[in-house]
Amino acid sequence: MIVVTDAWIFNGPIQHLLATVFVAMFIGISYLFVKKVQDLEIQLVVLKEKNSVLKTESENLKRKVELLEISYKQFVDRSEENKIEDAKQDTPKVAFYANTVTDHVNLGVHRTLVFGNVITNIGNCYHNSTGSFVPKVSGIYIVNVQILCSPGYELRTELVVEGAVKGTHYIGDSTHYSNGGGMAVVHMDAGDCVWVRVATTDGENDIAWESSFSGFLLYSDS
Numbered sequence: 001m002i003v004v005t006d007a008w009i010f011n012g013p014i015q016h017l018l019a020t021v022f023v024a025m026f027i028g029i030s031y032l033f034v035k036k037v038q039d040l041e042i043q044l045v046v047l048k049e050k051n052s053v054l055k056t057e058s059e060n061l062k063r064k065v066e067l068l069e070i071s072y073k074q075f076v077d078r079s080e081e082n083k084i085e086d087a088k089q090d091t092p093k094v095a096f097y098a099n100t101v102t103d104h105v106n107l108g109v110h111r112t113l114v115f116g117n118v119i120t121n122i123g124n125c126y127h128n129s130t131g132s133f134v135p136k137v138s139g140i141y142i143v144n145v146q147i148l149c150s151p152g153y154e155l156r157t158e159l160v161v162e163g164a165v166k167g168t169h170y171i172g173d174s175t176h177y178s179n180g181g182g183m184a185v186v187h188m189d190a191g192d193c194v195w196v197r198v199a200t201t202d203g204e205n206d207i208a209w210e211s212s213f214s215g216f217l218l219y220s221d222s
Contacts, residue, residue: 092137095216096126104207113147113157113196115213123217131213133194139220141188145196146181147171148210155207156199159184162192168199185218 098115107113114131126133135141145159147169154172158165159182171180188194196213 092123092217092220094123094125094135094137094141095214096121096123096133097212097214098126098128099210099212101207101211102131104211107155107198107207109198109200111198113198113207113211113213115196115211120214126213131195133213133215135188135192135194135217136190137217137220138189138222139187140218141186141194141215142183142218143167143186143194143215144181144183144213145169146179146210146212147196147207149174149178149180149207151176151178154178157181158197158199159194160197161186161188161194165199 096118097120098118100115100117102114102116103111112131114128116128118126118128123136125135133143143159143166145157145167147155147157149155149172151174154170154174157169157171157180159167159169166186167182167184169180169182172178194215
């Protein structure tokens with residue numbers, strides 16, 4: 001025999017209702033969770049697309065920067081080339097080269113060597129009548145002296161700038177032709193006089209015609 005009590009009648013519907021509510025809540029939460037996951041997946045896809053777009057834009061910007069760097073380097077190179085060309089055009093051109101000593105036998109002390117054969121005389125600053133180089137532009141000059149002495153003779157020569165000795169060269173005392181000389185880097189003002197002279201001699205000397213005197217302007221003061 002089944003005994004039905006008031007508690008059993010009351011508890012049965014309540015439990016059913018609670019179970020229904022719990023199931024409904026579980027379904028709702030599951031739906032919300034699934035919806036949230038779907039939303040996150042959509043956001044992830046959108047972010048991936050944005051990231052792809054940003055990556056493409058970054059690569060494009062990188063290429064533009066590289067092109068700008070190349071253009072800038074080309075601009076700088078052209079500017080430097082233009083500066084060099086302008087400097088070349090603005091720098092006065094002075095250069096000379098002469099050989100063959102006119103009077104070459106038994107030259108006395110302080111006798112100026114006159115190199116009579118002028119091969120190069122840009123700027124017309126070398127004077128073959130006196131053997132002197134008189135620059136028209138102030139600046140740094142490279143001057144070179146080469147003396148060839150005949151066998152059996154010896155002498156010393158000097159490079160002189162405005163009376164001041166800038167270089168001394170010893171040649172000779174050999175049974176063969178002997179060569180001596182040197183190069184000097186000197187500052188000269190416009191109008192200074194430069195020449196080569198005999199410094200000392202053994203009393204007899206003979207300078208071969210291959211001897212030479214040359215120089216050029218390295219850069220001007222202005």
